[in-house]
Amino acid sequence: MEYLTRILRKVAKEAEFKFHPRCQSLKRAHLCFADDLLLFCKGDYISAHLLLRGFKLFSNSSGLKANISKFAVYGAGMNSNTIDRLVDLSGFQKCSMPFQYLGMKICAKRISKADCVSLVDKMFCKELYKFVELICGKGVDWSCSPGHVSWSVTCRSKSEGGLGFRDIALWNFCAMSKHVWDISSKKDNLWVKWVNIIYIKQGDWWNHVAPVDAIWYWKQIVQVKDKLKTVFSHQEFHSFSFTIASLVSKLNIVAGRWQFAMIWDRFSYPKHRVIIWLALLDRLLTLDRIQRYKPLQSIACMLCGNAVECHSHPFFSCCVSSKILVEVLQWCNISYHGHDLKNLLKWIGKKKIRKAEGRFLSA
Structure with missing residues (x-):
């Protein structure tokens, strides 16, 4: 892969080669991810031809050949004649967007809500919350009436008056905050470099406002950053020793309720523990x-x-x-x-x- 990378970088330096519009600033013509190879260029015949020629040189030198059945050509904003010429040149199959990659649709346009249905079906946080709350609070799997104790309280640790369940929404927020921290600490990775060039553009990240035409995921990250500003100053967040667990603890501070720790003694009956727990919360x-x-x-x-x-x-x-x-x-x-x-x-x-x-x- 190092040899392939050197070849593709040399190809990208050719005078006739033109980068994909979103890759121009980083001078990036390819990505290697796990066992996948993605090649990018402007949608013209010459640029694509140069990439394919570099890839053929790699194949001839290493003996590693492309699996024709797994390779495909995708064009966005290209005329059909240019795409047909590239298909004839490469022997790869012609496919159209969107296509599935790692369970997510990849397309040249904005991803719609309908495109995310497959992911939403797998990430049913609200339904899961309601199910667990009913099972733990009422012993049933369906009910219209609320439980005895709110879910936010139930998700606290036992020493703070809860049952120690994990708040999935809070953990998801803290996981997204990792992106905010990576940008703030200027972590040396491709994604941070890319968003700095495309969106932040040498501006002040802590006060950055997402452009109206920004894609959905970037707007979500900016929203997370804005919420973190209510808890941290820029300097505090930049110097924060970030882990998801440490941020959860930081954001989930509850006034001292040490008396709840006395309930969960291993010598008491579970039924008695629950009764005293509800009594302390005034929820009997x-x-x-x-x-x-x-x-x-x-x-x-x-x-x-x-x-x-x-x-x-x-x-x-x-x-x-x-x-x-x-x-x-x-x-x-x-x-x-x-x-x-x-x-x-x-x-x-x-x-x-x-x-x-x-x-x-x-x-």
Whole structure:
């Protein structure tokens, strides 16, 4: 491939050779990708003839011949006579755009929404979100009503009040941000050089505005850059040690909710963990919440009947449950007089820390 590259570069220096309009600035006439070879030139007979002559020299020297059944000639903005002459000269088959490459349509015009259907079918983020949310929140695979906990909260880590699911939309945004970071850090690769020449044109990337006639993907990258500007200054982002995971952590900052870490103790029952998790989020289906969308005859506590069943009532305010709690604490020889679930978890956490410190000191 190094030998082929040298031949094609020599061909590109010929006075009669003309580059493809989008490759003129980079002086690029070919790309090698995996086991594919792409040749580019202006749509005239002489330029294409020079490329084919250089390729024939490579074949004669190396013994590597083109597989005629896998080679094709594509022309954009060329007259049919020129294309027919090139087909006769090369022996390759004549094909028309668009064509499929790595699952994506390649065409000379803008890619339409319909052209992306095959990719959209594979990337069903919204449908996947809804399915997982329903399975985890309600135990069913279809429902019109919302779940008990929002998906954004569910995607937080367990220590921050979620269930640790990955937010696919956030990860996709951070993956696209890698392109923004590559341009900002002036990474030495062909794509960065190309967008700098075609779009940025020695301008200020951090304040760049996508041209009206820019292709769709470039506009999306610029939109990602503009969103990042609300979080980073240019200098901060340029010096940021970029990984997708580190950016996700940076953008997914949640106020400290350390008490949630106490829920997921391996010695507790899964059912109990979920109940306490929902209680801390104020998402238990207490009667006062059910009353909002379903009329009830009474929303009084079904244990004591003396007060409205709300989140602050069942665990400590109810005379029945509070009596049971007192007896359990006495039976376990534990002295606790709080009346709040969060404070209780905080108290348990301190007890566990002190117990661990005692074991460390005794060891």
